[in-house]
Amino acid sequence: MVFVTKPPNENFSYARTSNNVSKLFSGIPLVDLTKPDSKQLIVKACEEYGFFKIINHGVPMDFITRLESEATKFFSMPLSEKEKAGPPNPLGYGNNHIGKNGDVGWVEYLLLTTNTESNSQSSALNDYISAVKKMACEILELMAEGLKIQPRNVLSKLLMDEQSDSCFRLNHYPLCPELQGLSSASARNVIGFGEHTDPQIISVLRSNNTSGLQISLGDGSWISVPPDQNSFFINVGDSLQVLTNGRFQSVRHRVLANGLKSRVSMIYFGGPPLSEKIAPLQSVMNGEEESLYEEFTWFEYKKSACSSRLADNRLGHFERI
Ligand code: GA4
Numbered sequence: 592m593v594f595v596t597k598p599p600n601e602n603f604s605y606a607r608t609s610n611n612v613s614k615l616f617s618g619i620p621l622v623d624l625t626k627p628d629s630k631q632l633i634v635k636a637c638e639e640y641g642f643f644k645i646i647n648h649g650v651p652m653d654f655i656t657r658l659e660s661e662a663t664k665f666f667s668m669p670l671s672e673k674e675k676a677g678p679p680n681p682l683g684y685g686n687n688h689i690g691k692n693g694d695v696g697w698v699e700y701l702l703l704t705t706n707t708e709s710n711s712q713s714s715a716l717n718d719y720i721s722a723v724k725k726m727a728c729e730i731l732e733l734m735a736e737g738l739k740i741q742p743r744n745v746l747s748k749l750l751m752d753e754q755s756d757s758c759f760r761l762n763h764y765p766l767c768p769e770l771q772g773l774s775s776a777s778a779r780n781v782i783g784f785g786e787h788t789d790p791q792i793i794s795v796l797r798s799n800n801t802s803g804l805q806i807s808l809g810d811g812s813w814i815s816v817p818p819d820q821n822s823f824f825i826n827v828g829d830s831l832q833v834l835t836n837g838r839f840q841s842v843r844h845r846v847l848a849n850g851l852k853s854r855v856s857m858i859y860f861g862g863p864p865l866s867e868k869i870a871p872l873q874s875v876m877n878g879e880e881e882s883l884y885e886e887f888t889w890f891e892y893k894k895s896a897c898s899s900r901l902a903d904n905r906l907g908h909f910e911r912i
Contacts, residue, residue, distance in 0.1 A: 624649065
């Protein structure tokens with residue numbers, strides 16, 4: 592089974608800016624969490640791309656490698672064993688099919704809860720999730736500081752809430768036989784995970800050293816993100832776009848299959864409690880500024896996302912005209 596798209600016009604493109612003037616794309620924004628300018632760089636990256644890379648993140652390398660080897664071990668089991676952890680609705684093992692509405696991709700995955708009590712059988716998973724959640728909260732606090740909104744935990748408290756509806760995903764993109772032996776110039780694009788935005792607030796992604804992730808600049812072009820197994824990549828989700836009244840943009844991204852090396856990624860999706868009202872924070876609104884969106888709860892948005900296709904513009908249904 593192959594899922595093909597037209598080759599993209601990669602890495603020569605224009606990015607949107609806060610004043611809507613295009614400028615030449617100058618690389619994936621890089622944020623060093625230990626540097627004092629990190630909050631300004633984070634705000635700029637969220638406004639321009641909704642995407643950036645984090646170095647000096649403080650997550651112990653040992654937590655990462657332990658979980659990666661557990662993931663690799665799981666995905667190398669016979670299909671019949673893996674299927675015992677399925678189907679993936681809402682959590683569990685799945686392959687080739689993503690969501691419930693006909694999306695397909697060259698991928699297998701495990702969707703998990705972030706609840707440490709339910710995951711008590713894997714200390715590697717729990718250690719990793721706790722450390723990545725802490726980093727995600729630190730980043731959300733830097734965003735609040737950079738946006739000059741009070742209190743500084745106005746965003747991070749949504750993830751810290753006991754009722755926070757966050758989830759975790761392990762993805763395995765196997766070697767794609769269709770692409771084996773083809774140079775990247777002659778290879779077609781086989782879709783591993785189709786283009787989409789993440790519905791939550793923030794996503795924290797870590798992958799092994801295999802390429803495949805691409806982000807969209809919103810002008811039809813796709814930028815390949817060079818893999819870096821020692822860093823994390825952060826995505827702004829749809830909910831954060833709404834909370835900032837469109838100041839931050841959720842990033843459209845996708846993963847292409849690879850003919851040379853398999854890819855393993857692990858993603859933490861930080862979401863609010865189901866009952867949380869998702870609306871622009873009062874403190875981000877200037878003067879007479881009005882909300883760009885109808886009011887909805889995370890429960891309502893999640894429900895609507897579950898009945899959509901991956902590539903749909905899910906926020907479109909909630910935009911005020
Ligand atoms: C994208 C982000 C997360 O991986 C996810 C995905 C979810 C799923 O795999 O079941 C969705 C997708 C994601 C958005 C639209 C719907 C739901 C597949 C799909 C077609 C777990 C999530 O929360 O939303």
